[in-house]
Every structure is written in C-alpha cells, then in structure tokens.
Amino acid sequence: MTKKRGNDEGSIFKTPNGRWRGQISLEGHRQSKIFSTQRECIDWVRKNRNQISDGLTYASTQLTLGEYLDGWLTNKKATRRYATWIHYQLLVQRYINPALGTMKLKDLRTVHVQGLINQLLNSGTGIYTIRKMNDVLKCALNLAIRQDMIMRNPSKSAVIPEKPHKEMKILSEDQVSRLLVAAKGHRLEALFHVTVTTGIRESEVLALKWPDVDWVKHTLKVERQLERPHGEGVQFTPPKTAFGKRSIKLGNISVEVLREHFDRQQAERIAAGSKWNEFDLIFPSRVGTPIHQRDLQRTFKILLKRAGLPPVRFHDLRHFSASLLLNNGVPVIIVSRRLGHARASITSDVYGHLLPNMQDEAAELIDGLVTSTEVKPDDPIWVKKMNGFRLHTVAHEEPLTPELQKIMNDKPKNPI
Structure with missing residues (x-):
C-alpha cells in the first residue's frame, strides 16, 4: 500500500503519457508541475520541500519586493477600475515601497510586514488605511504564491488592531x-433635496445629467459616478457594481424641485455666456463644469452652521434617507435597491440597529391579529389597523343563512 505523505512532504507520479508530475501541498494549497524525466521531477519536489521552511521556491532569486509590485500593478491596471488602481499605486508607493521595497521578495517575512504595520500605527496612520495597505500586499503576494515565487504569504499572519x-x-x-x-x-x-429623498451617493449626485430624469414616469436613473483619482482630472465612471446602476422613483415634490432647478440653471447658463461648459449636468458649477467634492463639502458645512446643526458628513444624508424608510416600514429589499447595494444583506448589516424597532411593531401586529376574535360577518370588509399597518379581509359576498350564522356564533364544545 502506498504510504500517504504528510502535508509539505511532496509526491511524484507517472502520468499516462509517460511524463512525471511533481506535487507538493502547503497549508491546504496544492501545487504541481510536469517534467519529462523522473530525475527533474524529484529535484523539483526536493528543492521546494527543503525551502518551504524558508518561505520560498527556487523560482525567485534576486527579485525585490518593489520590482515585483511594479509588475503586479502593471497587470492590475487592465482589470481594475482606474480609481481603484490609482489607490493601489498610492498605497504601494507611499507605504510599502519606502519601508520594504528594496528587500528581496524571497526574504520577506511576517516580522517585516508586522514591523511596517507597527511603525504606521505609531506614526498615527489610520487603521482603515493600514488595513487597505495590507490587503493590497496580501493580494499581490497571493499571486506570487500561484506563480511559484514564494510558498507562504507573510502578510497573512500580520496582526492589525480592530477599528x-x-x-x-x-x-x-x-x-x-x-x-x-x-x-x-x-x-x-x-x-440637497434629491440627496435626502433618494439616498444617492455624493459621487453619484454630482454625475447626474438631465437625460437621467424621466419627467413622465417620475424616475431618476443612476448611470455613472464622478471621480477625481489622485493626481488625475475629472472622470465619469460606471458605478462600482452592476447594482449601482438603478432607477429611483421620485415623489411629486422632488419632481417640482427639479423643474425649478432646471429653470434656475437656464438663467445661470445665459449669465455665464461663452464661459459656460456643456456637460449637461444637473448639478454643475456656475460655469457648467463638474463640482469638486471639496467645494460641495464646504458648502454643506456652511449650511449646517446656518441651520445650527452639529458637524456631520455629507454621506450621513444617505444614512438619514435609509433610516427614514426603514423606520416607516419600507421593506429592506426596496431600500437596498434605492441605495444601490449589491445585496439586501449589506443594507441589513449597515442599518441592522434600526430593525429591532420594526420587530417590535411586527410582533404587536401579529399578536393583535391572532388574538382578535371579534368577528362581524355582516360587514363587507373587516379592517384591522395597528402601528400604521392595515390588513384588509374581504367578507363572503353572499348573505349568511341562519344555519351558518348559528354555527359561527356557537363556541366549540371541545376546543383543540
């Protein structure tokens, strides 16, 4: 009987076509390679097995971490949204490369990654930024494992405090x-009215164009978002997920507010004359160009102060919209679609603290329904109203016979 090898020991097999396959497993991840001769296969398994304890394979030699990350970023540019790729590049160039970039990829260990994390923590860098940096490093090194360049991912075991x-x-x-x-x-x-009533994101409201408004159906389409990647100009990009593209129903008041805004914008267009830039935006600057997020936030702070309100983020208007809908009994799935969440579970996770109140209302409602025994069969419709919910039950259209009336009025002698 063939002896079962332990994890990290490695195995060799002869394939049906006469070639040799070497296989080695590390922490549940199996890696294999085909060779023409048995000797080549044995050498490959032996070298990998002997070097597992060092966290590398013979495939990586003089390559530095910085050089490897440069290549990784180049490949990622084709598969990631531009703003996301710029963010990856910023994390690599600002945090990873200055501290670890000159180190050989094969020499990188968890202690080095942990040292960088501790250094950033001590310097006051935010935990969110540190987590993102480590996520980027982890993703890059996972590819290095698949390419047989290293055997372990040193960033995987690094410890970052909970936010x-x-x-x-x-x-x-x-x-x-x-x-x-x-x-x-x-x-x-x-x-501000549209943001409050729709829960739309800041990047989305600044990218809205007039063709997105359906004046007949009273809907607002979200088709794009406005981005300004670090060091780059204005870009209109698709929403982050497919669910971000959505159609939001508008109330009559919101439609009227937009009509008034349209008239106001026509006056601004005339006043700007040749300085006007045509982007067809619903909410542009005074000369038609996209509004910078920084300018919108400055205006928001001024209005908060004017209203005597505490400082909050513009994004908190989105939270208000979601909480208002949930607290008034709108189903989570509907709220999720209005917000553009990929899954209703995301909405539940973010706003789950609001759901207990709805549970109380639901419990009182169902309790009232099942315990209510007062029946009026002669009424055409019986209505039960509790906590803003309304249940309609249509009565029998034909008048009840005296026999049926007696049966309904009599109490059972042997209740179950």
Whole structure:
C-alpha cells in the first residue's frame, strides 16, 4: 500500500503519457508541475520541500519586493477600475515601497510586514488605511504564491488592531428639515433635496445629467459616478457594481424641485455666456463644469452652521434617507435597491440597529391579529389597523343563512 505523505512532504507520479508530475501541498494549497524525466521531477519536489521552511521556491532569486509590485500593478491596471488602481499605486508607493521595497521578495517575512504595520500605527496612520495597505500586499503576494515565487504569504499572519466601532450619526427629521430650510434659495437647494429623498451617493449626485430624469414616469436613473483619482482630472465612471446602476422613483415634490432647478440653471447658463461648459449636468458649477467634492463639502458645512446643526458628513444624508424608510416600514429589499447595494444583506448589516424597532411593531401586529376574535360577518370588509399597518379581509359576498350564522356564533364544545 502506498504510504500517504504528510502535508509539505511532496509526491511524484507517472502520468499516462509517460511524463512525471511533481506535487507538493502547503497549508491546504496544492501545487504541481510536469517534467519529462523522473530525475527533474524529484529535484523539483526536493528543492521546494527543503525551502518551504524558508518561505520560498527556487523560482525567485534576486527579485525585490518593489520590482515585483511594479509588475503586479502593471497587470492590475487592465482589470481594475482606474480609481481603484490609482489607490493601489498610492498605497504601494507611499507605504510599502519606502519601508520594504528594496528587500528581496524571497526574504520577506511576517516580522517585516508586522514591523511596517507597527511603525504606521505609531506614526498615527489610520487603521482603515493600514488595513487597505495590507490587503493590497496580501493580494499581490497571493499571486506570487500561484506563480511559484514564494510558498507562504507573510502578510497573512500580520496582526492589525480592530477599528474602533464608531456609532453612525443619523440626523433627525427635524434636523434635516432645518437643513433644507437653510438651503432654501441656494443654487444647490435641489441637490440637497434629491440627496435626502433618494439616498444617492455624493459621487453619484454630482454625475447626474438631465437625460437621467424621466419627467413622465417620475424616475431618476443612476448611470455613472464622478471621480477625481489622485493626481488625475475629472472622470465619469460606471458605478462600482452592476447594482449601482438603478432607477429611483421620485415623489411629486422632488419632481417640482427639479423643474425649478432646471429653470434656475437656464438663467445661470445665459449669465455665464461663452464661459459656460456643456456637460449637461444637473448639478454643475456656475460655469457648467463638474463640482469638486471639496467645494460641495464646504458648502454643506456652511449650511449646517446656518441651520445650527452639529458637524456631520455629507454621506450621513444617505444614512438619514435609509433610516427614514426603514423606520416607516419600507421593506429592506426596496431600500437596498434605492441605495444601490449589491445585496439586501449589506443594507441589513449597515442599518441592522434600526430593525429591532420594526420587530417590535411586527410582533404587536401579529399578536393583535391572532388574538382578535371579534368577528362581524355582516360587514363587507373587516379592517384591522395597528402601528400604521392595515390588513384588509374581504367578507363572503353572499348573505349568511341562519344555519351558518348559528354555527359561527356557537363556541366549540371541545376546543383543540
């Protein structure tokens, strides 16, 4: 009987066509290679087996981590959104390469990655940034493993503290009303109204164009987002996921607000004259160009101060919109689609703290329904209303016979 080899020991097999396959397994990941001769196969297995403890294969020799990451970034450029790729490049150039770039790829160990993480923590770098940096390094080194350049991923075992839980700031209905009053008459009044009522993202609202509005169906299409990658100009890109492309139903008031904004913009277009740049944006600058996120946030802070409200992020308007819908009984799946989440579970995870209130209402509703025994069969419709929910039950259309009436009025002698 063939002896079962342990993990990391390696095996060789003769293939049906007379060639030899070497195989070695590390931490559940199997790697194999085909050779013409048995001797070549044995040498490959032996070299890999002997070097596992060093965390490398013979395939990687003098390549530095910085050189490897340069090649990895070049390949990633074709498969990632440009803004995402720019972010990867920034993390590599700002954090990884200055500390570890000159080190040989084969010499990189967890202690080196952990040292970089500790150094960044001590310098005050945010945990979110450190996690993203380590994620990029981990992703790059996973490819190096698949390419037989290293055998272990040293960033996998690095320890990063958990990010402290930050309670979500959700404005009250009164606070949002005060904000909208403060924005009354401002050239971007409609922008804040649309953001509050749709829960649209900042990058999405700044990329809206007039053809996205269906004046008949009262819908708003989200087709793109506005990005300004580090060191680059303005770019209109598709939403991050397929679910980001969506159609949001607008209320009558929102449609009227947009009509008034359209008229205001025509006046601005005439006033700008030849300085106007035609991007067909719903919310452009005074000369038609895309608004910079920094300028929008500055305006938002001014309006918050004018309304006497505490400082919050523009993104918190999105949280308000979602929380308002959920607290008023709108199903999670509908809220998820309006927000452009890929899955309803994402909405539940982000706003799960709001659901217990809905559970209370649901419990009271069902409790009232199953315990209510007061029946009026002569009424055409029986209505039960609890906590804003309404249940309609259509009665029998034909009048009840005296026999049926007696049966319904009599209590059972042997209840189950």
